[in-house]
Amino acid sequence: MPDWDDLRIFLAVSRSESLSGAGKALRLDPATVGRRIAKLEEAMGARLFVRNPQGYALTVDGQRLVAHAAQAELAVAGAMDELRGTAGSLTGQIRIGAPDGSANYLLPQVVAAICDENPGLDVQIVALPRVVNLSKREADMAIAVSRPATGRLTVQKLTDYKLHLAAARSYLARHAPIETLNDLQHHRMIGYIPDLIFDSELDYLAETGVKGLGLASNSVSVQFNWVRLGAGVAIVHDFALPAAPDLVRILPDQLSLTRSFYLIRHPDDRRVDRLNRFAEALAAGVRREVARLEAQVDTEQA
Secondary structure, rough: OOHHHHHHHHHHHHHHHHHHHHHHEEEEEEEEHHHHHHHHHHHHOOOOOEEEEEEEEEEEHHHHHHHHHHHHHHHHHHHHHHOOOOOOEEEEOEEEEEOOHHHHHHHHHHHHHHHHHOOOEEEEEOOOEEEEEEEOOHHHHHEOOOOOOOOEEEEEEEEEHHHHHHHHHHHHHHOOOOOOOOHHHHHHHOOOOOOOOHHHHHHHHOOOOOOOOOOOOOHHHHHHHHOOOOOOOEEEEEEHHHOOOOEEEEEOOOOOOOEEEEEEHOOOOOOOEEEHHHHHHHHHHHHHHHHHHHHHHHHHOO
């Protein structure tokens, strides 16, 4: 029978799809990782990985073993929590993946408040301009802007949020007035690089009728900074506007977008009490913060 340490290394290779990636995560030399995988395959009497140009891919036997190894991982984590006397408490490390809009302008204050109430908690926010891969354990949970179409995952809707056209007062003072959506054709527009939009929900400018962009980035933060510096007009999250008081909404009665945030989790993690409790605190905090910030913007820009 394989021991837990071999299974731990097997899981790391299955998630990173490479010896070097697993070695980095486990702080082991890649050659050591390779020897341990060979040892496990010998003990199991089965080939668990096949090497291809993309890295290490699971064989059918490897895919069967992953589910059992993941259950063993959860059992070990639960046992460690009980031995430390921390079962049911919010301690240890939790990693959240999120699009960089929410990661920059929403999650910092939400997570900080949770950590203030739970000093033993260590939270990492991974801001990525793509969907976070939970099956490879890039994060313990992820926030997304649409429900995943495939995968063995659990999905919880967090909240709706609003977006509007916005520009800096300094930009508006230097350029022709914007009185209709057609006027946008004569202004520099800021948005996503079209072929790098990873979710159709982020294709905001398609709803403006504008053809082409003057400035584009795959990062919401870069777009936001361009708008803040007076470089052009963009569709901006309402919850981000309080971070830049010089920005004003444009044509809110003609264009108002509503999108949603979803919390995505691996189903096996539903049995881990501390992750469930953190997810509940995160969901409540996100809903509360979006409502607070949007109400602040509505009041200030009425």
